[in-house]
Amino acid sequence: MDQVLVECIYCSSEFNPARGKGDHVFPAALGEFEGLRVFRGACPKCNNEIGKSEEELIRCGMEAYLARVSDPPRRRRTTNPKWVGSKTSPPPVMSTKRHGAKLRVRPVSRNPQDIDIPDQIVIEDQDGNHYPILLHAKWTKNSVRAKINALGIVGKFNVHISVSDESRVKLEQVAEVLWPGEELNELPLTEVGNHPVEINHVFQVTDHYFRSIVKMALHYYLCYNKRGKLGNEPEFAAVREFIKNGGEPNQFLISPKESPVKVGTPFGRTPCGGAITPREWCHFFFAEDSAEFIVVCINLFLGPGYVQEPLFVRLGDRLSTETDGGVWAHHLQWTPGATVKGTIKEIAVGYQQNIQILAGPGLSQIDRSSWSGMIF
Ligand SMILES: [Zn+2]
Numbered sequence: 001m002d003q004v005l006v007e008c009i010y011c012s013s014e015f016n017p018a019r020g021k022g023d024h025v026f027p028a029a030l031g032e033f034e035g036l037r038v039f040r041g042a043c044p045k046c047n048n049e050i051g052k053s054e055e056e057l058i059r060c061g062m063e064a065y066l067a068r069v070s071d072p073p074r075r076r077r078t079t080n081p082k083w084v085g086s087k088t089s090p091p092p093v094m095s096t097k098r099h100g101a102k103l104r105v106r107p108v109s110r111n112p113q114d115i116d117i118p119d120q121i122v123i124e125d126q127d128g129n130h131y132p133i134l135l136h137a138k139w140t141k142n143s144v145r146a147k148i149n150a151l152g153i154v155g156k157f158n159v160h161i162s163v164s165d166e167s168r169v170k171l172e173q174v175a176e177v178l179w180p181g182e183e184l185n186e187l188p189l190t191e192v193g194n195h196p197v198e199i200n201h202v203f204q205v206t207d208h209y210f211r212s213i214v215k216m217a218l219h220y221y222l223c224y225n226k227r228g229k230l231g232n233e234p235e236f237a238a239v240r241e242f243i244k245n246g247g248e249p250n251q252f253l254i255s256p257k258e259s260p261v262k263v264g265t266p267f268g269r270t271p272c273g274g275a276i277t278p279r280e281w282c283h284f285f286f287a288e289d290s291a292e293f294i295v296v297c298i299n300l301f302l303g304p305g306y307v308q309e310p311l312f313v314r315l316g317d318r319l320s321t322e323t324d325g326g327v328w329a330h331h332l333q334w335t336p337g338a339t340v341k342g343t344i345k346e347i348a349v350g351y352q353q354n355i356q357i358l359a360g361p362g363l364s365q366i367d368r369s370s371w372s373g374m375i376f
Pocket residue numbers: 008009010011012013042043044045046047
C-alpha cells in the first residue's frame with residue numbers, strides 16, 4: 001500500500017498519519033467516548049510534545065477535582081486517593097477552617113469530598129497568614145523545627161495545634177524547645193465520626209493548562225469543521241505557536257463578552273435564580289465558524305448539580321469572503337463508574353445571554369479569579 005504522507009501542522013515535517021494513535025480531541029483521563037474523532041494532523045513527535053501540557057489539566061486544574069467527582073469511563077482507572085501534581089505545577093491543595101485555623105485536609109478516597117484532617121500544627125504569622133505543617137508518623141522536634149525555620153517568619157507567631165492524643169503528648173514534651181515563649185492555641189477536640197466541613201481548594205496552573213485547553217479547541221474544530229481546514233492555514237499560526245511554545249493565554253481564551261457567540265449550552269442559571277443542570281455527567285463542545293472569528297466553546301464536567309462557565313477559545317479569524325462554516329455542537333455523556341465508553345452525539349444548540357455560572361457542591365469555594373491568565 002502506498003504511504004500517503006502529510007505535513008505536520010506544527011513542525012511541517014512529513015509523516016504517515018495512519019501510523020500512531022493520533023490525538024484524541026481531549027485527554028483520556030477526562031473520559032473515553034465511543035466514536036470521538038481522532039486528530040491526525042500532528043506528527044508523533046509534536047503530538048507527544050504538545051501532549052505534555054495535558055498533565056496539568058488532568059492533575060492540577062479544577063478538572064482534576066471534577067474528574068474524581070464524576071468518575072468518567074477510562075482505561076487504567078485508579079482508586080488511589082492521592083493527588084499527584086504535574087512536572088510543572090503542584091497538585092490541588094485542600095484546606096478547611098476550624099476554630100480560626102486554616103487546616104490542611106486530605107482525601108481518603110477517590111471522592112474528593114471525602115476527607116480527613118491529618119495531625120498538624122498551623123503557624124500563624126503576625127499578618128494572619130497560616131502555614132500548616134503536617135506531622136507525619138515519624139516527626140521529630142528537629143524535623144518540625146526545620147520546617148518552621150524554612151518559613152522564615154520574623155517575630156512572634158501563633159501556633160494552632162490539631163493533633164491526636166498521641167502526638168499531643170509528644171508535642172507537649174517538645175513545646176518548650178520548639179516554641180520557647182510562643183503562644184500555643186490548642187484546637188478543641190473533634191469527636192470521632194463524620195462531620196461536614198467546608199473545603200477550600202487552590203489550583204495552581206501555568207500556561208500549560210491553557211495550552212491544553214486551546215489544543216483541545218483547535219483539534220476539535222479541525223476534526224469537525226466543514227470548510228476543509230487542516231490547521232496549517234495562516235489564520236491558525238498564532239494558535240499553533242501558543243500550543244507548541246506557550247505564551248499569553250488571553251489572546252485565545254476570550255471572555256464571553258468578547259465572543260461572537262453567546263454560548264450554546266442548554267444548561268445554566270435561570271432568570272428566577274435556579275439552575276438547569278444535566279441529569280447525567282457530560283462535556284459540551286460548541287464551534288462557531290460563521291462569524292468574524294472562529295470560536296470553540298468548551299464546557300467540561302457538567303453534571304447533576306454542577307454547571308460552570310464555558311471556556312471560549314478564539315482560534316483565528318474568518319474572512320468575510322470565506323464560506324460560512326456554520327455552527328455545530330457535541331454532547332459527550334457518561335454514567336459515573338461505567339466501564340463502557342461514553343456516548344458522543346451532535347446536538348442542536350440554543351443561544352443564551354448570561355453565562356456567569358459557577359455553582360454546585362464544592363464549587364462555591366473555588367476561586368477562579370486567582371487563576372493565572374483566567375479572564376472570567
Ligand atoms: Zn510535527
